[in-house]
Amino acid sequence: MRVFLTGGTGFIGLALTARLIKDGADVVSVAEAPPPDWATQMLGDGVTFQALDIRDKDALTSALQAARPDILIHGAALTPDEKTERAGGTAAIFEVNVAGTANALEAAAAADVRRVMAFSSGAAYGRTLEDTDVLDEVETECRPTGLYAISKLAAEKVALRLGALHGLSVVTPRLSAAWGPWEYSTPHRQTLSPPWQMIETVLDGTLPSVPEGAALPLIYSEDAAEILVRLVVSEAEGVFNVGSDRMIDLEDFAKTAAAAAGGNVGSAERRIELFTAGRPPMRLDRLEAVIGALPRTETDKALEKTITWTRDVRRRKDMSGLS
Numbered sequence: 001m002r003v004f005l006t007g008g009t010g011f012i013g014l015a016l017t018a019r020l021i022k023d024g025a026d027v028v029s030v031a032e033a034p035p036p037d038w039a040t041q042m043l044g045d046g047v048t049f050q051a052l053d054i055r056d057k058d059a060l061t062s063a064l065q066a067a068r069p070d071i072l073i074h075g076a077a078l079t080p081d082e083k084t085e086r087a088g089g090t091a092a093i094f095e096v097n098v099a100g101t102a103n104a105l106e107a108a109a110a111a112d113v114r115r116v117m118a119f120s121s122g123a124a125y126g127r128t129l130e131d132t133d134v135l136d137e138v139e140t141e142c143r144p145t146g147l148y149a150i151s152k153l154a155a156e157k158v159a160l161r162l163g164a165l166h167g168l169s170v171v172t173p174r175l176s177a178a179w180g181p182w183e184y185s186t187p188h189r190q191t192l193s194p195p196w197q198m199i200e201t202v203l204d205g206t207l208p209s210v211p212e213g214a215a216l217p218l219i220y221s222e223d224a225a226e227i228l229v230r231l232v233v234s235e236a237e238g239v240f241n242v243g244s245d246r247m248i249d250l251e252d253f254a255k256t257a258a259a260a261a262g263g264n265v266g267s268a269e270r271r272i273e274l275f276t277a278g279r280p281p282m283r284l285d286r287l288e289a290v291i292g293a294l295p296r297t298e299t300d301k302a303l304e305k306t307i308t309w310t311r312d313v314r315r316r317k318d319m320s321g322l323s
Contacts (some may be wrong), residue, residue: 005075019225021046089267109166118159122176176243180221
């Protein structure tokens, strides 16, 4: 299987690339800039990286025609927070997230790539626990407020419409908040996941501080990547939730993270920034009906793997010449 992946150097893009390589796929990954050196080393063979701007439809079409993939996975996106929205330049959000999606679908049609996965986002719901206790892709009305969420809902609809017009098989997973291996800080991600912040904090010997009672439905990155691969190779089309139907208590998570890191945490505290408050869990019945039983790595095991992975990344970064 040959896969062409846009946005392949971001968090989920790298996690997905690692899973695809594990499954024996040949991956062509494109993004504006190459991945960090440590990521290239850790991924090894099985992936070819190319520099490409998703806003350049001609370049994208040419790259797809040259690669001749079986599947296009479109994950390129900007993820601005409220501070970035206020700073201006917001047209770029829609140029990348919406127009970039249109470019990807039209390029797929021109290159005769018939199967497309275009990432949507759980942010498209725009809901909190004050509005609903569960997010259902069939029943729950989308009422996004932030520009990222608005752009992702628009991109989702663009992908499905262009798929119908050009006879493409299109699936648009609404991906919820993820954590785990391959998450790293980039200029395009202003707020990283609370688990990433907590793991970095405890490895620095500091105690994470989170609001009392804070809880989020978070999906482990390796589980998300497995689900996405199983979904894209299925015949499913349309919108599917890809996230968690379980809430993680962040205070408990912080304690477990400190213990998993060896317990060498001082009394000093570092406040953990939450990228959302009161996000509801997702209903996953439709997803499970299509791809079968979902992977659900236990939090303790996922934490151990992520801490080991993070230490490996830190070691590689400390090596001379690596970024």
